[in-house]
Amino acid sequence: MKGELKILRSCLIRDNAIIVDGEMVYARPGSFADFATAAFTARNAAYPKFYKMDNLAKLGLLAAEYLLADQPALLSGSPEKVGLVVGNTNASADTDLRYAAMARQDLASPALFVYTLPNIVVGEICIRHQLKGENTFFVMDNYDIELQTAYTNTLFQNQLVEQCLVGWLEFLGSEYCGFLCLVGPSEQADLPNYTTEKVKHFFTK
């Protein structure tokens, strides 16, 4: 795969709005649950697993869906060579609290317990899009884009990935932010270079 590392596409989800490459493409006021269901259904009705996911997994899957689903040619790396480097601050605390409340009432369920790990959202994205490459979930005080970019560059330099999904997936209570970029080599000059500054630009739209 040839060319400089570029941000091939970005997707930001916040305040019940979905923004792809800086343009709003979907919005629906109300609860996150209603927004997520409507937004996902608007794109793809044939993935029932979505509706059983926890908030964080729904957020991640929604971001991946709007990033990838309508342009299948974007994901051109072979499955074993598409990586994921994602992080957040609160890990799986949103679901941890829900699970703890259920366990107190003797209603502990395996279906909920499995989501008490922050990397499950990465697993769900991998299943949906059949991605099998390098994947690591980082927990950070705040979105250290420089650290993430440096590590992702290392993966490309060591030829461990041909493309990589990078981003920030955060959910706690009523606060959330979902952000994913597809990064990879491209000879298209008008695509933004994969740098900390450019990632920050799309993250703060």
Add this chain to the structure above:
Amino acid sequence: MAFVAAHNILSPLGSTSAATFEAVVAGRTGVAAHPGPFSNEGPVWVAKLPAAWADDADLQQAGRYSKFEKLLMASIADALARCAVDPASPRTLFVFSTTKGNVSLLENARPDDAALIQRASLSCSAQLVSRYFGSVNQPVVISNACISGVAAVIYAQRVLKTGAYDAVIVAGADTVSDFVVSGFQAFQALSAAPCKPFSADRNGINLGEAAATLILTAAEGEVQVAGGAMSNDANHISGPSRTGAELALAISQAMRAAQVSAPEIGFVSAHGTATIYNDEMEAKAFTLTGLQHQPVNSVKGALGHTLGAAGLVESALSILSLTQGQSIPTAGYSTPMPAANLNIATASGPSSARWALKTASGFGGCNAALLLKRQ
């Protein structure tokens, strides 16, 4: 290049790597029956640390630490005492590995208790522990289910290779909390007895608690972290691939990075959790990568499944096995799995192994493989 400058294991079998290793090769186990989280149920078989390890009261006060944090601090302190690495140097990075950290603090938490949620967070623990040792850098926390420990070592090796740091202190821990026990009970994944990795009659895991530390440096040492890789099954979030192909992928990639072939690998420190699915999947992965003749061990029967610490505990044991020339047995092993044809290490004995492979797999379909080489 990344070398192991020092290591520690803090476990129910000993508070140093040497003590834990000695107990493991002698065939001892730290797994025992303990009261479960619910008073109306029977005991759970877990490997627990002595009760003296407990949370400080009033954790929101400065200078008070949780059990999880104290385990990390004790483990790191022991490892630091065994090498010349300065934790306060700007050229030293802290990397932490854990699945649930201080989750026991959330067991009765109100969802609007922002201060408690912040105090219980993994990033809070990472800040407190790294600052305790005078670190001037932002700590890195990897929370990637049961592969966290191996993933953290792989991250450290890759970061050292860039030259950004001279030393990386990789530390991990997880405790046996009611939260986690109840979750695995809900999955019916727990064995009601000491577990039997890679055995025909295996029937579930034992949970364990431990802390472990590996200090890696760019400076030459006796054991090199020679390469590693991670992959995802892309199959199911709580059950492994049925073919083992993606773990095999990670193993092959790690071997390619380390420039080593299957017959050269002296032993495999497997994930070996003793669930029906994991051990079957690992057996397939080992066969796919030509490792079916190499000795395979699992220590989950001796130490339980220590989750975020497992990759570090078991890497440290593997390092000692390489340097002391003594093989690691598989506590709890009974009879071979049908159709698996693995070489399961049963008793301990002399070993001339130069290369060790450490594997791990976890919820979310993740896999990791790490190669350790005695110089």
